[in-house]
Amino acid sequence: MxxxxxxxxxxxxxxxxxxKVDVPVGPPAKEKKEGKVLNVFSHGMLILWxxxxxxxxxxxxxxxxxxxxxxxxxxxxxxxxxxxxxxARAWTDANMSDYFLNTILVVGGSLIGTLVxxxxxxxxxxxxxxxxxxxxxxxxxxxxSFPIMLALVPLFYVVNNMGLLNTIHGLILVYIAYSLxxxxxxxxxxxxxxxxxxxxxxxxxxxxxxxxxxxxMLPMAKPGLISVGIFNFLxxxxxxxxxxxxxxxxxxxxLTQGLVQLAASQGYKGDWSGLFAGLVMAMLPVLAAYIxxxxxxxxxxxxxxxx
Numbered sequence: 001m002x003x004x005x006x007x008x009x010x011x012x013x014x015x016x017x018x019x020k021v022d023v024p025v026g027p028p029a030k031e032k033k034e035g036k037v038l039n040v041f042s043h044g045m046l047i048l049w050x051x052x053x054x055x056x057x058x059x060x061x062x063x064x065x066x067x068x069x070x071x072x073x074x075x076x077x078x079x080x081x082x083x084x085x086x087x088a089r090a091w092t093d094a095n096m097s098d099y100f101l102n103t104i105l106v107v108g109g110s111l112i113g114t115l116v117x118x119x120x121x122x123x124x125x126x127x128x129x130x131x132x133x134x135x136x137x138x139x140x141x142x143x144x145s146f147p148i149m150l151a152l153v154p155l156f157y158v159v160n161n162m163g164l165l166n167t168i169h170g171l172i173l174v175y176i177a178y179s180l181x182x183x184x185x186x187x188x189x190x191x192x193x194x195x196x197x198x199x200x201x202x203x204x205x206x207x208x209x210x211x212x213x214x215x216x217m218l219p220m221a222k223p224g225l226i227s228v229g230i231f232n233f234l235x236x237x238x239x240x241x242x243x244x245x246x247x248x249x250x251x252x253x254x255l256t257q258g259l260v261q262l263a264a265s266q267g268y269k270g271d272w273s274g275l276f277a278g279l280v281m282a283m284l285p286v287l288a289a290y291i292x293x294x295x296x297x298x299x300x301x302x303x304x305x306x307x
Contacts, residue, residue: 064276090277099258107236110175118183126191143181152245166249179232190224255282
């Protein structure tokens with residue numbers, strides 16, 4: 001019978017040749033020094049990049065609490081006092097409250113629709129083989145590479161003929177169609193990494209396809225849903241081209257349109273402090289969403305590498 005036990009060492013007899021054992025030698029000092037230099041260089045670049053990203057954000061927040069004269073006389077100095085009236089003026093006089101509400105309705109509805117429809121399509125493409133499976137999958141991938149600029153004119157006429165121009169629900173449907181290709185591409189790869197044995201066990205127990213998807217597979221795909229949801233939220237919240245073409249009603253403008261309108265009016269009123277206050281208002285939800293869900297975003301991006 002073979003064993004994997006290592007035999008005990010037997011002391012060499014007198015006069016017997018002794019075998020030399022090679023002792024592992026650590027890396028040379030030169031390699032250690034090069035590793036330290038590379039580590040310092042990479043950390044330095046990360047610190048520089050963080051400084052370049054954070055500094056404009058902090059400057060915008062600081063400027064939103066200044067008055068107009070301080071913005072031009074001492075742009076890098078701290079405000080003499082906190083002018084909260086800038087935020088109140090931007091919220092009421094500049095109609096940022098209406099733009100904020102419209103944006104929440106549009107982005108909230110489109111985000112829910114994108115995740116529901118995208119996850120259902122991705123699950124079918126990832127788990128079931130049928131004629132045309134790969135064609136539909138590559139069709140979604142092709143939608144990611146299609147420039148939205150080329151579709152603006154026909155899209156305008158299609159939305160207008162359907163009676164959805166200058167409506168909230170029309171903009172929601174366009175946002176869903178715009179975000180579906182990336183969502184299906186991302187979630188298809190994620191659903192392929194989930195264990196198929198769980199779904200097979202549910203089928204054996206008598207669960208239907210819809211029940212297996214909504215009660216078993218969809219909760220397991222939570223990291224991927226959060227990751228793709230954050231990316232879609234960022235893209236839809238900052239979307240400007242589509243609402244500018246399809247939403248010309250002043251009462252239904254979103255935040256990006258409102259900020260452009262507020263910036264255009266500065267040439268006549270000079271309310272720069274109100275402009276920076278409105279800019280920070282539009283920026284805070286995006287920062288808050290990423291800070292809250294940053295761990296889930298990283299987990300969703302790395303989950304596909306581990307199976």
